Amino acid sequence: MNITELMGMFSNPETIKSLNMGDKMMGVVVTVILGMGITITALIFIQFLIGMMTKLLAEKPKSEAAVETSQKTPLKPDVNDPELMAAISAAVAAKMGISPKSIVKTVVEKR
Template sequence: MNIAELMKLFGNPETIKSLGMGDKMMGVGVTVILGMGITVTALIFIQFLIGFMTTILAEKPKAAAASTPVPTNTQAAPVQEEVAATNDEELVAVIAAAVAAHLGTSSNNVVIQNIRKVADATPTWGRAGIVDQMSTRF
């Protein structure tokens, strides 16, 4: 019995009962291989489709606007915040607003020259305690 005939017999539940154990096992194997093959093929297609869409829809990096310093005496020292390596203009604006609020001046009077990551000075036992506390909240 070839595979095409066996699959036709598998389409009818009553004919499955009349098949021998070897035919049933071959039918199950073919069904599993076809199902897994179709699934893997579809997942690979989706992976390439997502990669293609990412390259098309990804935002192009904008050139950083040159900031001109305001001629006032109130300038903030270089801000050291934990920041990702990306040049996120919104994050810079938020940091400038926070520094301006702390200094009690307008954000127009604050010039941020450098943002860099500061090493975490929390001891290991402190970080472990924070992780433990956060994991037991739920």
């Protein structure tokens, strides 16, 4: 009996009972090898796809002129931003368990 016939017999639960022990073991081995082979092939294919996506989506290195101009103009934070001051004072007040108004009064008095 060849492997194709054996796999055809494995597809029907009634015919499995009529097989001898050697044919059953051969069918199990073929089934395991096919399952593992398909799984390994799929994983290798997925690894190849991930590698290709990494190469395609990787950031291109910046030119030297763009790097130099970005280094010449440092970013300065806006110290007088009222929204930023409100967020920081609210966070500090929440941590200390006091009102944000008392924090603002203290900061204004020290100026």
